Amino acid sequence: xxxxxxxxxxxxxxxxxxxxxxxxxxxxxxxxxxxxxxxxxxxxxxxxxxxxxxxxxxxxxxxxxxxxxxxxxxxxxxxxxxxxxxxxxxxxxxxxxxxxxxxxxxxxxxxxxxxxxxxxxxxxxxxxxxxxxxxxxxxxxxxxxxxxxxxxxxxx
Amino acid sequence: xxxxxxxxxxxxxxxxxxxxxxxxxxxxxxxxxxxxxxxxxxxxxxxxxxxxxxxxxxxxxxxxxxxxxxxxxxxxxxxxxxxxxxxxxxxxxxxxxxxxxxxxxxxxxxxxxxxxxxxxxxxxxxxxxxxxxxxxxxxxxxxxxxxxxxxxxxxxxxxxxxxxxxxxxxxxxxxxxxxxxxxxxxxxxxxxxxxxxxxxxxxxxxxxxxxxxxxxxxxxxxxxxxxxxxxxxxxxxxxxxxxxxxxxxxxxxxxxxxxxxxxxxxxxxxxxxxxxxxxxxxxxxxxxxxxxxxxxxxxxxxxxxxxxxxxxxxxxxxxxxxxxxxxxxxxxxxxxxxxxxxxxxxxxxxxxxxxxxxxxxxxxxxxxxxxxxxxxxxxxxxxxxxxxxxxxxxxxxxxxxxxxxxxxxxxxxxxxxxxxxxxxxxxxxxxxxxxxxxxxxxxxxxxxxxxxxxxxxxxxxxxxxxxxxxxxxxxxxxxxxxxxxxxxxxxxxxxxxxxxxxxxxxxxxxxxxxxxxxxxxxxxxxxxxxxxxxxxxxxxxxxxxxxxxxxxxxxxxxxxxxxxxxxxxxxxxxxxxxxxxxxxxxxx
Numbered sequence: 001x002x003x004x005x006x007x008x009x010x011x012x013x014x015x016x017x018x019x020x021x022x023x024x025x026x027x028x029x030x031x032x033x034x035x036x037x038x039x040x041x042x043x044x045x046x047x048x049x050x051x052x053x054x055x056x057x058x059x060x061x062x063x064x065x066x067x068x069x070x071x072x073x074x075x076x077x078x079x080x081x082x083x084x085x086x087x088x089x090x091x092x093x094x095x096x097x098x099x100x101x102x103x104x105x106x107x108x109x110x111x112x113x114x115x116x117x118x119x120x121x122x123x124x125x126x127x128x129x130x131x132x133x134x135x136x137x138x139x140x141x142x143x144x145x146x147x148x149x150x151x152x153x154x155x156x
Numbered sequence: 157x158x159x160x161x162x163x164x165x166x167x168x169x170x171x172x173x174x175x176x177x178x179x180x181x182x183x184x185x186x187x188x189x190x191x192x193x194x195x196x197x198x199x200x201x202x203x204x205x206x207x208x209x210x211x212x213x214x215x216x217x218x219x220x221x222x223x224x225x226x227x228x229x230x231x232x233x234x235x236x237x238x239x240x241x242x243x244x245x246x247x248x249x250x251x252x253x254x255x256x257x258x259x260x261x262x263x264x265x266x267x268x269x270x271x272x273x274x275x276x277x278x279x280x281x282x283x284x285x286x287x288x289x290x291x292x293x294x295x296x297x298x299x300x301x302x303x304x305x306x307x308x309x310x311x312x313x314x315x316x317x318x319x320x321x322x323x324x325x326x327x328x329x330x331x332x333x334x335x336x337x338x339x340x341x342x343x344x345x346x347x348x349x350x351x352x353x354x355x356x357x358x359x360x361x362x363x364x365x366x367x368x369x370x371x372x373x374x375x376x377x378x379x380x381x382x383x384x385x386x387x388x389x390x391x392x393x394x395x396x397x398x399x400x401x402x403x404x405x406x407x408x409x410x411x412x413x414x415x416x417x418x419x420x421x422x423x424x425x426x427x428x429x430x431x432x433x434x435x436x437x438x439x440x441x442x443x444x445x446x447x448x449x450x451x452x453x454x455x456x457x458x459x460x461x462x463x464x465x466x467x468x469x470x471x472x473x474x475x476x477x478x479x480x481x482x483x484x485x486x487x488x489x490x491x492x493x494x495x496x497x498x499x500x501x502x503x504x505x506x507x508x509x510x511x512x513x514x515x516x517x518x519x520x521x522x523x524x525x526x527x528x529x530x531x532x533x534x535x536x537x538x539x540x541x542x543x544x545x546x547x548x549x550x551x552x553x554x555x556x557x558x559x560x561x562x563x564x565x566x567x568x569x570x571x572x573x574x575x576x577x578x579x580x581x582x583x584x585x586x587x588x589x590x591x592x593x594x595x596x597x598x599x600x601x602x603x604x605x606x607x608x609x610x611x612x613x614x615x616x617x618x619x620x621x622x623x624x625x626x627x628x629x630x631x632x633x634x635x636x637x638x639x640x641x642x643x644x645x646x647x648x649x650x651x652x653x654x655x656x657x658x659x660x661x662x663x664x665x666x667x668x669x670x671x672x673x674x675x676x677x678x679x680x681x682x683x684x685x686x687x688x689x690x691x692x693x694x695x696x697x698x699x700x701x702x703x704x705x706x707x708x709x710x711x712x713x714x715x716x717x718x719x720x721x722x723x724x725x726x727x728x729x730x731x732x733x734x735x736x737x738x739x740x741x742x743x744x
Contacts, residue, residue, distance in 0.1 A: 084344030127501030128204025
């Protein structure tokens with residue numbers, strides 16, 4: 001397996017050229033670049049500032065304002081445990097605790113083998129199925145502590 | 157004769173309940189049997205508690221199967237399709253249908269009925285006929301007048317009359333105007349907009365076209381939160397289809413009206429639901445609200461006149477144009493016309509989406525349609541309006557759902573989240589939950605919102621931990637008043653509401669936490685401990701297995717013992733015990 005750095009670098013340049021000089025482009029650029037790298041490193045943010053001809057402080061300011069952006073590498077799979085109102089009253093905290101125990105990481109952290117990143121989120125909008133957990137783009141509903149292992153199994 | 161059809165509910169709820177697997181199983185079954193029928197998908201009909209829902213449409217009629225699993229697919233094909241026999245025990249019950257019949261579906265008229273990825277099915281239901289009529293026969297002023305007369309008010313929560321809002325933007329001078337759909341549904345406990353976007357995206361697009369025509373905007377944005385990947389996918393498909401048909405683009409219906417539409421994906425910030433913050437976010441900046449006036453209708457996106465409406469508001473528009481303002485205004489109360497979609501969730505038996513005429517009582521919505529609480533515990537309160545709203549107690553269940561009556565309780569109508577709580581939910585803890593949310597989401601611009609919510613949260617945290625002191629309640633009230641008065645936007649102004657309403661209706665719970673260190677709901681971990689009831693314990697060992705700290709010991713078939721010093725009060729044993737032998741008791 002060769003290094004994909006050059007490949008990523010090319011994609012970054014393509015994204016930047018697409019949005020150069022366009023108003024309102026910073027957030028879509030950050031989103032697309034994060035899709036390529038998985039997170040936004042300082043180096044990458046400096047390149048974005050350079051490419052869009054804006055101050056690095058502006059890029060950093062916007063990136064840190066929104067919860068979607070990450071500044072450290074993420075695991076292969078992202079788990080989003082919903083802590084919305086409906087999930088909260090249906091025991092979301094206990095389910096998250098079981099995941100913390102199973103994976104050995106606190107919310108916001110990534111497992112040592114870089115397999116999973118565990119996050120808690122405000123609401124996934126699937127309240128009818130509370131409590132809910134999303135792994136990558138798949139939603140799992142009507143959970144209880146016992147089902148945690150079962151939903152994580154396909155991703156190991 | 158028409159071909160038989162099988163339709164699988166594939167909204168987020170349907171998919172989360174395993175809808176895709178059901179779909180694939182049906183697909184294989186149809187192929188292996190060589191059946192001649194169409195397999196389709198649809199959005200959410202609102203019965204989330206019954207997902208996966210599968211409709212079988214044959215010449216004899218339509219049958220809806222509930223809670224379908226892949227294992228059930230073959231029998232449905234064999235018995236219903238091949239032999240023509242309905243499998244009665246799997247169909248939705250009369251009770252389920254009664255709940256649907258009590259509703260008045262305007263916004264959700266197509267949800268769960270048509271395929272959201274088919275523009276033809278939307279057109280078959282009368283879709284794009286309203287914009288056709290508008291573009292060919294009506295002036296912008298006539299459209300605004302029609303919407304004003306319908307009495308439609310903004311469904312995002314604030315309830316400002318939509319027609320009046322459009323009138324401002326229409327009169328505002330400018331060579332370029334923008335029309336924005338706010339699909340940044342951020343209230344935890346609300347999922348109306350997601351379901352509409354997933355189930356009937358064309359209705360929102362058509363609403364935007366009509367609005368754009370009315371105010372004179374040629375450019376539209378749909379600002380969708382990134383947490384809704386399926387909604388974004390279906391919107392993209394719908395926009396491409398509408399472009400291909402010429403409903404979006406240049407010279408629509410040869411009226412000279414042109415409209416371009418783009419999707420902007422939000423990046424995760426609750427405050428971006430506020431319109432000036434949303435505009436800042438589309439412009440690529442930090443989503444921080446600014447002072448109004450000037451209102452967006454005068455100076456909005458890129459300094460141009462801009463109108464912003466919520467998803468549900470826009471989905472009403474084509475219906476109103478098509479059926480007339482009078483018909484719409486015939487539903488609802490004097491000051492709140494039409495219908496409202498609610499997302500019923502929490503401790504409710506039949507959770508899901510319901511659309512009811514304004515003026516129906518909370519009791520009817522929660523008990524008659526929602527079936528009451530889900531477990532054996534008693535109803536305690538319903539939370540309306542998310543972090544800006546409040547908890548309404550059972551004594552006020554006869555309050556009609558309309559903007560003004562709900563506001564009188566101290567809660568707000570909000571966008572439509574209705575989270576039901578039973579007596580295992582602690583009201584102080586719920587207030588803490590919401591303050592934690594607003595404190596996290598405060599953009600930081602206004603001092604009282606930024607620091608005041610944090611101070612309130614700290615007080616609530618110490619109360620639920622049994623460390624509250626005399627004067628805490630008064631301090632909360634003082635902070636609440638100051639935050640409300642000195643915040644620029646709705647987030648800060650309404651942030652204290654969850655605390656104020658729980659203080660108003662459940663003050664005794666706050667006092668019990670502070671004075672006796674007691675939590676009547678037995679929910680606050682620091683104030684409870686667990687105990688095994690000797691007579692009920694059969695010594696099965698299930699609790700021992702799940703206990704993460706080894707606090708429970710005992711031999712098989714002998715009474716188990718719980719060591720309170722080792723117990724971390726996680727509650728897993730209570731959830732596991734089938735005999736209800738482990739209970740929560742007051743710790744102090």
